[in-house]
Amino acid sequence: METFLNRILSDAKQQSAVEAQLLEQKSELLDAMNETVEMNSAILAQVKDIVYNIRTEVKEIQPLKEAVEKIRGEIGCLKREVKSFEEKLKYPSLCLACGKPVMPEFKICPYCGETLKPIQEQIVTLEKYK
Ligand SMILES: [Zn+2]
Structure with missing residues (x-):
């Protein structure tokens, strides 16, 4: 009888040890998941920053684009003037x-x-x- 009880106790101890190990593994897994989530949120924050920066740059580029467009038009006018000047020189x-x-x-x-x-x-x- 005592042997039987001892066996049950020993089994229970072993069982609880296994469960404790499992719990620890799960906790590690949770830690890893938590780390991943934190890393992802850090990456997300970085991506948000990048998107914000790109938006700001696009806003800055917009007037530049308009200026380039204006200069292009002015160059076209100058080219036409040069051509008509050349035409005038011929006659x-x-x-x-x-x-x-x-x-x-x-x-x-x-x-x-x-x-x-x-x-x-x-x-x-x-x-x-x-
Ligand atoms: Zn004449």
Whole structure:
């Protein structure tokens, strides 16, 4: 009888030891889970920070984009002006025959009917007279 009781007691002790170990394992697991949750929330906070920073940067970039767009438009205007200036250079602004100012777009003088040639051709013509 005593042996039997001792066995039961010993079994119970062993059982409780096993349960204690299991509990400890579960507690470790919970700790690990808790750590993971804390880490995740830290990562989430970092992600939130990053998103906030990106939003701020996007807000800062927006006016820059508009400025770039404006500058691009201005460059386009300048390019057109340079082109029309080049166009004007190709043609004389004074009629060689009557000396009156003529529009660079004109190919015939509206005053005397002289054909207006590009400057290069005029130079060639002048050189022939030498
Ligand atoms: Zn003329």
